[in-house]
Amino acid sequence: MPADQVPQFRTYRHARCQQETIVAGQSFEVVSNPMSSMERTFCTPCGAMFPIEEFAWVDSGETISDYYARHSASATPLQRTLCSKSFMVALIAVAAVATSIGTSTLVANNDLFTRIMIAAGGFLIGAFIGMAIFLSGFANPIKRQVCGVEDTRRLT
Ligand SMILES: [Zn+2]
Structure with a gap:
């Protein structure tokens, strides 16, 4: 189709x-x-x-x-776990915290306000990265594998 x-x-x-x-x-x-x-x-x-x-x-x-x-x-328990909301939330949290720590380390010598703003920005960017990793690395490929379609709107 x-x-x-x-x-x-x-x-x-x-x-x-x-x-x-x-x-x-x-x-x-x-x-x-x-x-x-x-x-x-x-x-x-x-x-x-x-x-x-x-x-x-x-x-x-x-x-x-x-x-x-x-x-x-046909989905295995592992595939179900990797597509679950709890895994998505965990992945987003880890990516957000890691990016936040990483970016604030880069500006460790700046004043507190700058460090807080950079850490908060890093947190948000990390959350988006976590969501992207979840979708393109786990949810979408597993969905394709299990359901056999690129777009589940085609399923009947
Ligand atoms: Zn009703």
């Missing part, structure tokens, strides 16, 4: 209210990803988050929890 045929949205129905919600854009990328470790998603008519077991794709009738289980069946 060419890139221009990636679906742009999908609709799911909430069992509790029987109403439909359309997901598109970045929410669709996250919800469609079986390795995203999502446990709850948003119901627009209810205006709240509910467990993914309560939602089913309208086109297939499959619950989102079954869809996740089916498409992530």
Whole structure:
């Protein structure tokens, strides 16, 4: 399938209210990803988050929890850990602290204000680096390997 045929949205129905919600854009990328470790998603008519077991794709009738289980069946425990939110948070924290320490060391002879500002800037830059490492080094390649697609919006 060419890139221009990636679906742009999908609709799911909430069992509790029987109403439909359309997901598109970045929410669709996250919800469609079986390795995203999502446990709850948003119901627009209810205006709240509910467990993914309560939602089913309208086109297939499959619950989102079954869809996740089916498409992530081949994932090893290590792959699941490396894609998890806790690993993402840990990686971001380590990168942020390390960059913050590294940058403040470079300006160790400056006044306190400069050192604090540089350390804070280093922390933010490190957090972005950590997020980039998580996505390009772990989450995206593992997702491709486990789900067999570049873009999980193509999964049905
Ligand atoms: Zn609802």
